[in-house]
Amino acid sequence: MGRWEPDARDRLVRAALDLFSEQGYENTAVAQIAERAGLTKSTYFRHFRDKREVLFGGQDEILELLAGGIAGAPASAGALVAVEAALVAIAVTFTEERRANGPRRLAVIASNDELRERDALKMTGFAAAMVDALKRRGVSELGAEVAAELGVLALRRAYSRWLEAGGDFAEVARRALEEVSATAAALERAE
Amino acid sequence: MGRWEPDARDRLVRAALDLFSEQGYENTAVAQIAERAGLTKSTYFRHFRDKREVLFGGQDEILELLAGGIAGAPASAGALVAVEAALVAIAVTFTEERRANGPRRLAVIASNDELRERDALKMTGFAAAMVDALKRRGVSELGAEVAAELGVLALRRAYSRWLEAGGDFAEVARRALEEVSATAAALERAE
Numbered sequence: 001m002g003r004w005e006p007d008a009r010d011r012l013v014r015a016a017l018d019l020f021s022e023q024g025y026e027n028t029a030v031a032q033i034a035e036r037a038g039l040t041k042s043t044y045f046r047h048f049r050d051k052r053e054v055l056f057g058g059q060d061e062i063l064e065l066l067a068g069g070i071a072g073a074p075a076s077a078g079a080l081v082a083v084e085a086a087l088v089a090i091a092v093t094f095t096e097e098r099r100a101n102g103p104r105r106l107a108v109i110a111s112n113d114e115l116r117e118r119d120a121l122k123m124t125g126f127a128a129a130m131v132d133a134l135k136r137r138g139v140s141e142l143g144a145e146v147a148a149e150l151g152v153l154a155l156r157r158a159y160s161r162w163l164e165a166g167g168d169f170a171e172v173a174r175r176a177l178e179e180v181s182a183t184a185a186a187l188e189r190a191e
Numbered sequence: 192m193g194r195w196e197p198d199a200r201d202r203l204v205r206a207a208l209d210l211f212s213e214q215g216y217e218n219t220a221v222a223q224i225a226e227r228a229g230l231t232k233s234t235y236f237r238h239f240r241d242k243r244e245v246l247f248g249g250q251d252e253i254l255e256l257l258a259g260g261i262a263g264a265p266a267s268a269g270a271l272v273a274v275e276a277a278l279v280a281i282a283v284t285f286t287e288e289r290r291a292n293g294p295r296r297l298a299v300i301a302s303n304d305e306l307r308e309r310d311a312l313k314m315t316g317f318a319a320a321m322v323d324a325l326k327r328r329g330v331s332e333l334g335a336e337v338a339a340e341l342g343v344l345a346l347r348r349a350y351s352r353w354l355e356a357g358g359d360f361a362e363v364a365r366r367a368l369e370e371v372s373a374t375a376a377a378l379e380r381a382e
Contacts, residue, residue: 117305117312143374143378149341181375184375186334187269189376
């Protein structure tokens with residue numbers, strides 16, 4: 001307890017997904033997750049605030065990367081190019097470990113209303129972080145909101161495509177955003 | 192108890208908002224809401240599943256109206272025109288009573304994480320209902336997702352504008368969707 005566990009976080013996530021899949025999210029306690037991972041409950045709580053956060057870890061890092069990607073886009077870039085930079089910036093977090101856990105993680109979230117709500121708010125948080133960063137670049141409120149919503153939709157589509165087929169997340173996300181924004185423009189023309 | 196209370200639902204919503212504003216959402220029990228409304232707890236539970244649902248009532252009706260609006264749009268209508276029909280269809284639920292309660296309702300939701308999550312999932316549910324209805328019209332999966340996200344963004348913008356300035360919700364929503372879709376097309380051109 002208190003000692004450095006280099007892969008504690010990953011072990012906790014894997015143990016949690018094992019237990020949630022075996023016996024259900026509701027029937028699993030934090031103490032069991034820690035035990036399965038060969039760690040203590042207090043180690044668990046150094047990494048995750050509560051039981052459900054083991055499914056949503058790393059969100060703060062993603063928020064920072066999204067905002068940083070937008071802030072770091074060339075000054076001449078329009079809102080969609082800045083959103084593309086945000087999606088490319090978060091690619092570092094889409095590791096093989098994360099891909100391996102993805103399908104079970106999605107299945108657990110889908111099984112529980114509280115988790116689905118938490119996941120929906122996570123997406124809202126991603127959109128809000130992009131809206132703020134875009135407005136700081138001088139993008140209008142409406143332009144920022146539209147670009148951020150298209151970005152979140154592209155991110156969701158890229159995530160499921162990447163879970164299925166793998167590959168470089170940055171490239172998958174770029175293609176998804178291109179499809180989404182071209183579709184948005186075509187809808188307007190078709191109206 | 193058990194007798195017909197014609198305005199029970201509105202009274203419960205008003206009593207809940209009074210109590211949540213006075214003493215906080217967390218510190219209010221369903222029994223208190225019922226008492227303040229001059230009704231019984233079992234009347235409360237005939238109208239709302241739990242404490243927080245008093246803030247999210249009418250969602251099923253809105254889902255049905257959204258889907259019905261899209262299904263009822265002219266066969267020749269594109270995806271955005273069908274989404275416009277969905278937003279116009281829900282205008283009947285935006286009553287003066289709802290407008291009067293709106294600002295306090297939003298303040299309570301913003302004060303509590305669990306309520307913000309519930310609200311985010313509500314928006315996800317609106318988008319999913321529109322996606323399904325659009326796909327049944329033959330709109331592609333991607334086209335349906337983009338049109339539905341733009342529709343939800345327009346709905347959120349219309350709701351806050353309508354709370355501030357009132358007016359015919361259908362008209363406010365139409366204008367909001369027009370702005371949102373024109374902005375989406377302009378972003379693509381500016382890329």
